[in-house]
Amino acid sequence: xxxxxxxxxxxxxxxxxxxxxVALAVYALWAISLVPAALLPLTITPxxxxxxxxxILLRTFLCTGIFITAHDAMHxxxxxxxxxxxxxxxxxxxxxxxGFSFGELRAAHHRHHDTPARDGDPDWxxxxxxxxxxxxLAFGGRYMRWSQIVIIAIAHNIGVRLxxxxxxxxxxxxxxxxxxxxxxxxxxxxWMPHREPVGGHTNPHAARSSGFPPWLSFVTCYxxxxxxxxxxxxxxxxWRLPTGRRALVASERTPTPSRTETDPGRRRPRxxxx
Numbered sequence: 001x002x003x004x005x006x007x008x009x010x011x012x013x014x015x016x017x018x019x020x021x022v023a024l025a026v027y028a029l030w031a032i033s034l035v036p037a038a039l040l041p042l043t044i045t046p047x048x049x050x051x052x053x054x055x056i057l058l059r060t061f062l063c064t065g066i067f068i069t070a071h072d073a074m075h076x077x078x079x080x081x082x083x084x085x086x087x088x089x090x091x092x093x094x095x096x097x098x099g100f101s102f103g104e105l106r107a108a109h110h111r112h113h114d115t116p117a118r119d120g121d122p123d124w125x126x127x128x129x130x131x132x133x134x135x136x137l138a139f140g141g142r143y144m145r146w147s148q149i150v151i152i153a154i155a156h157n158i159g160v161r162l163x164x165x166x167x168x169x170x171x172x173x174x175x176x177x178x179x180x181x182x183x184x185x186x187x188x189x190x191w192m193p194h195r196e197p198v199g200g201h202t203n204p205h206a207a208r209s210s211g212f213p214p215w216l217s218f219v220t221c222y223x224x225x226x227x228x229x230x231x232x233x234x235x236x237x238x239w240r241l242p243t244g245r246r247a248l249v250a251s252e253r254t255p256t257p258s259r260t261e262t263d264p265g266r267r268r269p270r271x272x273x274x
Contacts, residue, residue, distance in 0.1 A: 008251075009244045011235045014081020019237055023069045023078045023089045030062040030096070037173035038165040056177055061219075063181035066093040068222040068238050074106040077237040098178060099151030100143070108143070113234060117194045117206030130195060136186055188220050193227030205231035214242045 012019065036055055041048055072078050073090025080086070087102065094100035108122045115121045122142050125135035152175075159165040159174070193207045201207070210217060210225035217223045223241035224230065233244045 009233055009236050009240065009247055012077060012080040012237070016080055019072065019077050020079045020082075020085065020089070022237070022239055023072070023093075026062070026065040026069050027089075027093060027096070030059075030066050033059050033062055034174070038159070038163070038169060040169065040173065042166070042168050042172060052172070055173055056180070059173060059177035060180040060184065063097060063178050064184050065222060067097050067181065067185060068224060070094045070097065070100075070102065070105070071109070071224075072237045073102070074109045075234050077235070095151070098182075099145075099148035099155075101145075101147075105143075113231065116231065117196070117201065123190050123194065132187075132191055135191060136183075139186060139190065140182075184221060185224075189224040189227065192225065203228065207231050209245065217242065 033055070037059060040051060040055055042052065043049075069078060070090045070093035073086050073093070076083065076086055078086045078089040090106070091102040094102040094105055112121050112123045117124055119127070123139060126138045129135065129138070156170055156175075159170050160167050165174075188210070192210065196206075197208065205228060207228045207230075209228040210220070212220060212225055214223070217225050222238045224238065226241045226245045229241055229245040229248050230236075232248055236244045
């Protein structure tokens, strides 16, 4: 029989630089996608229309990718054992995403892990309005800063006035994907995992995971929909979450009372698949 302590994914080794490679690859693809964003004509010919829609979807996915990369850095997973490199990668991604401060986001994210779905959780709704749109407004209001608007305005004007990018392209292919990415992250990484089910949450993380197969989990939010797995094993990077989910589900199926996703001395409540 496989017990939870045997099924628990190991923590990354300090000399494991795969996270650096993944982070750089995601960021490079995002940066490269800025080239067609600046050059693709905004016309309604079938070819340009199809290309424009495809580019918006691709850039939305890559914007989500650099934020998920920053999220891994918040847990020290972009470059395990190399805190300066890890934090530099995280800061590069948060600033590129929407002018966020990496330090502020990291502190807020760890408060989320400490107090999930209750008072003190910056990702939680206002306590009385759990609907999607009211929750989204409360969520966004806690994170947006005037300094970000200034940074975005500066980046916009550099693109338009110094680099010669047509302004419509900036709005449609640069900023629209960032907004859609924020909706994607909120929907699959906050609202769906942490909204309270009928009967209330049944685990200390107040979280649940999507039942998506790995390919769909990747497409929707870089496996961040496997959210209970992330809270149970916060030391594994996004690209190993499917493996962690299998370990969590395996531990739940093991007929022994000495299992839980976080404490081998307690049994995890049923009805909360990883």
